[in-house]
Amino acid sequence: MKVLQQYMPARVIFGSGSIQKLGEVTKEYANKVLLVTRPWSDAEKDNFQKAKESLERAGVEVVVYDKVVPNPTTTTINEASEIARKEKVGAIVGVGGGSSMDTAKAVAVGATHEGVAWDYVYTETKVADKKKTLPIIVATTTSGTGSHATKYAVFQNPDIKVKATIVNEAVFPQVSIVDPELMTSMNAFVTATTGFDAFAHAFESYTNINSNPFMDMLMEEAMKIILQNLRQAVAEPENIEIRTKMAYADTLAGMGIANVGTTLPHSIGQPISGKCPWVSHGQSLALVYPEFLKFTQDYCVEKAAKVARFANPALQSLSDAEAASHLSEEIIKLQKDTGIYTSLNELKVPREEIEGLVNDAMACPDTYVNPRVPTADEVRQMLLNMWEVK
Ligand SMILES: [Fe+2]
Numbered sequence: 001m002k003v004l005q006q007y008m009p010a011r012v013i014f015g016s017g018s019i020q021k022l023g024e025v026t027k028e029y030a031n032k033v034l035l036v037t038r039p040w041s042d043a044e045k046d047n048f049q050k051a052k053e054s055l056e057r058a059g060v061e062v063v064v065y066d067k068v069v070p071n072p073t074t075t076t077i078n079e080a081s082e083i084a085r086k087e088k089v090g091a092i093v094g095v096g097g098g099s100s101m102d103t104a105k106a107v108a109v110g111a112t113h114e115g116v117a118w119d120y121v122y123t124e125t126k127v128a129d130k131k132k133t134l135p136i137i138v139a140t141t142t143s144g145t146g147s148h149a150t151k152y153a154v155f156q157n158p159d160i161k162v163k164a165t166i167v168n169e170a171v172f173p174q175v176s177i178v179d180p181e182l183m184t185s186m187n188a189f190v191t192a193t194t195g196f197d198a199f200a201h202a203f204e205s206y207t208n209i210n211s212n213p214f215m216d217m218l219m220e221e222a223m224k225i226i227l228q229n230l231r232q233a234v235a236e237p238e239n240i241e242i243r244t245k246m247a248y249a250d251t252l253a254g255m256g257i258a259n260v261g262t263t264l265p266h267s268i269g270q271p272i273s274g275k276c277p278w279v280s281h282g283q284s285l286a287l288v289y290p291e292f293l294k295f296t297q298d299y300c301v302e303k304a305a306k307v308a309r310f311a312n313p314a315l316q317s318l319s320d321a322e323a324a325s326h327l328s329e330e331i332i333k334l335q336k337d338t339g340i341y342t343s344l345n346e347l348k349v350p351r352e353e354i355e356g357l358v359n360d361a362m363a364c365p366d367t368y369v370n371p372r373v374p375t376a377d378e379v380r381q382m383l384l385n386m387w388e389v390k
Pocket residue numbers: 145197200201266281
């Protein structure tokens with residue numbers, strides 16, 4: 001067996017009503033915090049109110065920063081970091097989906113280090129210091145990004161149209177609250193795209209050349225749950241039992257990317273959202289997956305066959321090779337049923353971006369841990385095949 005190392009330091013408080021604990025756990029770290037969220041829409045107002053009230057009930061002074069944007073930017077992160085610094089807060093609390101949690105993590109670095117948060121992404125030279133970084137407490141309102149269980153903060157620099165990641169144990173949240181009741185405010189599209197992101201985390205951690213048996217066990221569980229429940233989660237937004245299952249799968253999948261990591265779909269998908277920020281992260285992955293699977297599934301036959309059978313138990317009677325070859329069509333079926341099957345054209349990605357996307361994908365380390373490593377020509381061909389839906 002390969003050398004195995006697991007590190008899952010986030011204290012996860014999981015279950016309906018757990019948002020009520022936000023105040024008391026935050027109080028262990030700070031008396032004054034920056035609460036980082038998206039603008040409070042009517043659908044989500046309740047979630048933010050519950051979080052703020054819990055903090056205030058525990059005697060925590062709250063400064064609100066509610067300008068988080070989807071595909072978070074250096075602009076908002078630098079602005080929030082400045083506020084955190086000026087207000088001398090003792091911790092950053094992120095409430096929302098991946099964008100809010102990743103902004104909170106980047107602000108915890110940006111507010112305490114020399115320069116700005118972008119200086120600390122993996123493509124730059126500076127490295128965040130665990131001891132300097134402010135404590136991070138998050139409450140997730142979606143079940144897809146896994147950000148509450150990872151050491152990653154993903155954001156984009158609009159000046160250079162690049163999306164990059166702080167990869168550092170410093171940005172593991174100290175505490176993560178996973179309350180499925182907060183997730184009922186997600187609409188069908190957000191449920192489908194974030195749920196698909198969670199599937200992608202599990203599948204990529206499972207088939208990554210650095211996968212390990214312990215994580216494989218968790219990833220199989222995560223994929224089984226997602227493939228069997230995502231359609232219902234989209235159709236029945238108020239169903240707490242299904243929301244709970246999806247939140248659990250997302251948490252497992254987050255552990256997968258924290259300990260193993262994503263592969264080719266993320267190295268193609270992330271630059272798409274970097275160059276075209278109107279394309280959400282989960283949507284970019286849904287776009288990439290059919291072509292990615294056709295390219296990869298025959299290079300991880302045993303695992304692809306297992307996943308195909310989770311999606312469609314009728315494939316049990318086929319050989320591994322045959323079952324694996326059905327995986328892409330099973331995933332396309334799931335995407336069609338949940339309204340996220342799409343094309344580059346439909347997402348309004350300009351054709352002239354293709355060369356830049358190829359270069360970004362080839363520069364990303366995730367590409368080289370895929371079971372089949374593509375050439376630049378093969379990535380270009382995959383992108384061209386994504387132009388129109390078939
Ligand atoms: Fe992701």
